[in-house]
Amino acid sequence: FRCSASSLTPQLKDTLEKLVNSKKVVLFMKGTRDFPMCGFSNTVVQILKNLNVPFEDVNILENELLRQGLKEYSNWPTFPQLYIGGEFFGGCDITIEAFQSGELQEVVERAICS
Amino acid sequence: MVTKEQVEASLTSKLKPIHLEVIDISGGCGASFEVEVVSEQFEGKRLLERHRMVNAALEEEMKEIHALSIKKAQTPQQWKPSQDSATTTQTKDA
Numbered sequence: 001f002r003c004s005a006s007s008l009t010p011q012l013k014d015t016l017e018k019l020v021n022s023k024k025v026v027l028f029m030k031g032t033r034d035f036p037m038c039g040f041s042n043t044v045v046q047i048l049k050n051l052n053v054p055f056e057d058v059n060i061l062e063n064e065l066l067r068q069g070l071k072e073y074s075n076w077p078t079f080p081q082l083y084i085g086g087e088f089f090g091g092c093d094i095t096i097e098a099f100q101s102g103e104l105q106e107v108v109e110r111a112i113c114s
Numbered sequence: 115m116v117t118k119e120q121v122e123a124s125l126t127s128k129l130k131p132i133h134l135e136v137i138d139i140s141g142g143c144g145a146s147f148e149v150e151v152v153s154e155q156f157e158g159k160r161l162l163e164r165h166r167m168v169n170a171a172l173e174e175e176m177k178e179i180h181a182l183s184i185k186k187a188q189t190p191q192q193w194k195p196s197q198d199s200a201t202t203t204q205t206k207d208a
């Protein structure tokens with residue numbers, strides 16, 4: 001369906017806030033960590049596995065409301081979306097670049113040890 | 115249907131890039147692009163903010179674009195050094 005009104009209701013915003021803070025690292029993706037449904041989502045899963053990061057994976061394909069609400073909440077139009085320490089970190093390209101530069105590991109370590 | 119030309123036009127008018135490359139990587143399955151943008155407007159902005167600027171410039175197109183990969187979002191200074199060094203190396207080799 002198409003709806004021009006905002007899908008980010010106060011209740012949904014509240015839920016998302018709790019969700020992104022429920023774990024130090026939360027990945028909103030297409031599919032699950034074991035069955036990624038998209039190459040971009042798979043790339044981020046592989047990076048997190050490579051760094052041995054414990055993370056929560058949330059399949060946005062199963063919940064259209066969550067999917068639309070998150071786009072507004074993050075001010076980010078696509079998935080995957082990676083949250084670290086309750087804050088939006090980036091999508092696939094940013095995660096790759098930060099992984100290559102070592103920044104991702106630093107940010108994750110800081111979040112997990114805090 | 116979003117075309118490569120539309121993506122180029124929107125990025126050009128909003129970000130005034132000194133270098134822009136848009137590659138259609140859809141292979142027929144739907145609008146999917148790779149972009150490289152070099153713009154002075156990225157000055158003093160972190161990577162996340164730069165990507166947000168690119169996404170915002172393509173706000174209309176994003177409704178139809180399936181995948182957008184931002185390969186480069188650099189300032190002219192960041193972009194030039196690698197180009198200069200490449201030229202220098204070539205000159206030395208010659």
